[in-house]
Amino acid sequence: MDKPAAPDFVDIRDVMLRYGESGGTVALDGLDMRVGKGQFVAVVGPSGCGKSSLMKLVTGLQKPTRGSIFVEGSPVNGPLKIVGMAFQNPTLLPWRNLLRNVMLPLEIVRPHRAQFRAQRKKYEARARELLEVVGLDGFEARYPWMLSGGMQQRANLCRSLIHEPELLMLDEPFGALDAFTREEMWGILQDLWMERGFTCIFVTHDLREAAYLADVIFVMSARPGKIINVHRVDLPRPRTLQSTFDPAFIEIVQKIRNEIAQVRQEGKTRHKAGGS
Amino acid sequence: MSPSTFRKLEVAMPWLVIGSSLAIWEAAVRLFAVREFILPAPTVVVNALIAFHEPIISNSLFTLMNTLIGFGIGVGVGLFLGIMIGSSRLVYAGLYPILVGINSVPKAAVVPVLVLWMGIGQPPAITTAFLLSFFPIAVNVATGLATTEPELEDVLRSLGASALDILLKVGIPRSMPYFFASLKVAVTLAFVGAVISETIASNDGIGYLMLQAASQFRTALMFAGLIVIAAMGILTYLFFVLIEQKVTGWATRKQDVMMTGG
Numbered sequence: 001m002d003k004p005a006a007p008d009f010v011d012i013r014d015v016m017l018r019y020g021e022s023g024g025t026v027a028l029d030g031l032d033m034r035v036g037k038g039q040f041v042a043v044v045g046p047s048g049c050g051k052s053s054l055m056k057l058v059t060g061l062q063k064p065t066r067g068s069i070f071v072e073g074s075p076v077n078g079p080l081k082i083v084g085m086a087f088q089n090p091t092l093l094p095w096r097n098l099l100r101n102v103m104l105p106l107e108i109v110r111p112h113r114a115q116f117r118a119q120r121k122k123y124e125a126r127a128r129e130l131l132e133v134v135g136l137d138g139f140e141a142r143y144p145w146m147l148s149g150g151m152q153q154r155a156n157l158c159r160s161l162i163h164e165p166e167l168l169m170l171d172e173p174f175g176a177l178d179a180f181t182r183e184e185m186w187g188i189l190q191d192l193w194m195e196r197g198f199t200c201i202f203v204t205h206d207l208r209e210a211a212y213l214a215d216v217i218f219v220m221s222a223r224p225g226k227i228i229n230v231h232r233v234d235l236p237r238p239r240t241l242q243s244t245f246d247p248a249f250i251e252i253v254q255k256i257r258n259e260i261a262q263v264r265q266e267g268k269t270r271h272k273a274g275g276s
Numbered sequence: 277m278s279p280s281t282f283r284k285l286e287v288a289m290p291w292l293v294i295g296s297s298l299a300i301w302e303a304a305v306r307l308f309a310v311r312e313f314i315l316p317a318p319t320v321v322v323n324a325l326i327a328f329h330e331p332i333i334s335n336s337l338f339t340l341m342n343t344l345i346g347f348g349i350g351v352g353v354g355l356f357l358g359i360m361i362g363s364s365r366l367v368y369a370g371l372y373p374i375l376v377g378i379n380s381v382p383k384a385a386v387v388p389v390l391v392l393w394m395g396i397g398q399p400p401a402i403t404t405a406f407l408l409s410f411f412p413i414a415v416n417v418a419t420g421l422a423t424t425e426p427e428l429e430d431v432l433r434s435l436g437a438s439a440l441d442i443l444l445k446v447g448i449p450r451s452m453p454y455f456f457a458s459l460k461v462a463v464t465l466a467f468v469g470a471v472i473s474e475t476i477a478s479n480d481g482i483g484y485l486m487l488q489a490a491s492q493f494r495t496a497l498m499f500a501g502l503i504v505i506a507a508m509g510i511l512t513y514l515f516f517v518l519i520e521q522k523v524t525g526w527a528t529r530k531q532d533v534m535m536t537g538g
Binding site for chain 2: 056059060061079080081083085086087089091093094095104105107108109110143145159160163169
């Protein structure tokens with residue numbers, strides 16, 4: 001496997017992923033994707049197009065059946081420790097208060113785990129600071145089940161960022177929230193990203209969300225998923241809800257919506273043709 | 277009915293039911309002149325309790341000790357097996373059918389075998405108490421471990437967490453409510469085990485006392501024994517309910533909060 005000439009931060013080359021043996025479902029095929037360092041990238045596509053498989057591949061939780069994935073120039077062979085992850089389900093631990101929930105990754109990831117006891121005060125301060133950024137100061141001692149879904153998801157974001165990952169992987173993190181809370185979360189995430197400068201891959205099926213947050217939007221085809229189009233979103237930062245009424249914003253959302261409608265249609269006809 | 281009277285009534289309900297059952301029992305025995313060796317009236321049973329309090333106390337302490345020792349071993353073994361079964365599919369496949377098999381053998385049928393190996397008295401009583409109590413603990417702990425969210429596992433594995441890390445940080449704490457819920461069931465089963473063994477093969481214990489009383493048609497004493505067993509069972513049950521609430525309140529408080537809409 002030849003090394004990429006100009007290494008992007010995340011570099012996915014002709015990846016195929018099949019679950020099970022040779023007859024199994026092909027989730028992704030011919031997937032190519034490049035993400036620059038510090039970029040905010042959104043991946044959108046029809047449901048079941050393998051967006052979540054993409055998450056597992058990039059974080060090294062799943063090995064591709066074919067093709068290769070490089071992060072920071074080196075091939076991914078196992079779990080990466082420089083990533084943070086968050087999913088739609090906040091999965092906070094109900095027996096830990098928010099502060100201890102946010103600190104969980106520090107008890108696990110190297111090199112922090114070795115110094116966790118000694119540096120506890122410092123780590124606590126770091127967790128408090130992060131909770132404050134997302135507007136959860138004063139809730140450190142609360143337990144997750146005392147909080148609303150939006151607050152839990154904010155704490156979940158803090159947990160995914162506490163170990164200062166270089167790459168943040170988010171899989172529909174705001175999918176279960178109501179529209180108002182979701183738009184509020186966009187602002188919070190954008191602030192965090194602008195302040196901390198991590199690279200972010202954001203999987204979603206909400207096109208407005210993708211256009212609000214991302215520099216680049218990758219559109220995926222129906223299963224087996226591959227990238228069928230790439231859009232740059234050149235709206236100025238920080239974006240606000242006002243930006244979502246910008247003609248350029250509306251145009252890009254409209255364009256992607258049409259593309260996805262088309263791939264869904266193609267997927268259906270292919271399915272029919274295969275079935276008859 | 278106002279909410280406060282309803283709540284008072286709710287608290288009083290168990291006592292009302294117990295009190296009225298005893299009253300009906302007493303009345304029925306007197307009314308139909310039931311002979312004492314068939315069914316003694318509650319007052320007669322209480323008299324027997326007082327009259328024979330010395331042997332009752334010494335024998336029930338013996339039973340309590342056997343029960344708690346067997347239960348203690350059951351907790352250790354059950355916890356260990358539960359963690360093994362719950363965290364490894366191979367161990368699950370290998371052990372689960374055997375455990376179900378062991379659990380479905382009537383323990384009264386095992387006591388003679390135990391007597392053959394260990395003699396009579398304390399050793400078979402402890403073993404039977406253990407055999408009855410470890411299974412619910414193991415199954416509950418395994419179930420608790422199986423409820424770990426796969427997303428959370430992904431989050432932690434991507435950070436380089438080992439299987440042991442995930443077990444210690446997430447799996448075991450998450451299975452604790454299941455563990456403590458199983459303790460209260462297991463401890464009552466341990467009583468059953470100890471008493472079964474004492475009835476079959478022992479010269480001490482409340483089970484032996486009842487068997488002796490039965491052979492002499494002292495039915496009131498038998499009922500006194502039953503009441504003592506029930507009382508010990510209820511007290512240990514309540515003890516573990518209390519511990520459960522203290523230790524894993526987060527699991528039940530969640531429901532309270534949701535119910536009150538808070």
